[in-house]
Amino acid sequence: MRRTLAREIAKSGTALHAGAVVDMRLLPAEPGTGIVFRRRDIGGREIPALYDRVAETRLGTVIAEGDATAGVIEHLMAAIAGAQIDDLIVSLDGPEPPILDGDAFSYFRLIEEAGLRERPGSRKAIKVVRPVEVAIGDAQIRLLPSHGSEYHFDLDYSNTKAIGKQSYTMTFTRENFAREIAPARTFGFVHELDALNKMGLARGASLANTIAIDGDTVMNKDMMRFADEFVRHKILDAIGDMALAGGPLVARFEGMKSGHAANNAVLRALFADSSNYQLMEI
Ligand SMILES: [Zn+2]
Incomplete structure (x- = not known):
């Protein structure tokens, strides 16, 4: 179904x-x-x-x-x-x-x-059967064979005490997603906002929809939902980007300092070689 x-x-x-x-x-x-x-x-x-x-x-x-x-x-x-x-x-x-x-x-x-x-209709998962890795600068992603769908992320913003280093691992189920990941908000840096606005970006960003980091402090700390909200949001982004595979992905995702560019690159690398994956009727 x-x-x-x-x-x-x-x-x-x-x-x-x-x-x-x-x-x-x-x-x-x-x-x-x-x-x-x-x-x-x-x-x-x-x-x-x-x-x-x-x-x-x-x-x-x-x-x-x-x-x-x-x-x-x-x-x-x-x-x-x-x-x-x-x-x-x-x-x-x-x-x-x-x-x-x-x-x-x-x-x-x-x-x-x-x-x-x-x-009624056929539903196919994409099961990763060989490790697929990409690196862009110091960002890295690995998709590894796994029985289920898992996400691990290591984030490192050592240049601001507001974030620092954070790691998180989750097993992707509807319940875990709703409780642990879905509420994590996006974040942005106040010192970048002017430049972004001039490029026509982040014009709708506000303290109501973005955790705003100014130097070593979070401007709207009372809005934060988790102490490690930043790394949880990186997993949220990864889940959203992996959803572009076109079906449920059965793999362990490991991201290190990665973002949307590496997320897309790893899917392109996965699908570039048909021996990397199998389509599985669910
Ligand atoms: Zn995001």
Whole structure:
């Protein structure tokens, strides 16, 4: 059986980079559709949420089909993966989903409220059978064969006492995702904000949706949900980016100081050689 939403969800909010208010509709979809973004502000152009459509990874994952794009999709994709949804249309009237709380739980909660519906159809997992590694600068990722789906991350921001070094390991289940990972918020550095704004980025960032780090201190510390929220958010991002594999990934993900660029590179490396993986009927 494949899963989609039981009913449509509508939610508006500020886009993280564009700063504009975007109206998002999550629509039930036919079995076999996969996850597809639809830009209804530019004639309903559709962009499949797949690793080979990733066009930009600097500050969020952007997918593109021709000149139609959808950006900052990773938190929503993580919520979709956490809820184990196979088929869904994400209809937007702007370039990004609303950032909401800067986490994945804001989306996950909406999906839980709407409920899921099962439909007949084949559902295939991607089982990693040979280790796949990428390194970009000092960022590294390994995908290792594993019986289940696991995530491990080592983060090192030794240049600020607000973060320092953090490590986290989780077994990817719906329950663990909802409790340990989905609530972890995105974070950003105050000293970078001006430059980002001038580049047209982070215009919607605020203390309501981003943990803001100024030197060695967190400006909105009372908003933090976990002492190690930063590394948990890095796992959230990794889950969202791995959801672009096009099906559940059966592997152990190990990330070290990595981000969206390495996440995309490891999926491209995985699928570049068909002896790296097997498709498994679930
Ligand atoms: Zn993120």
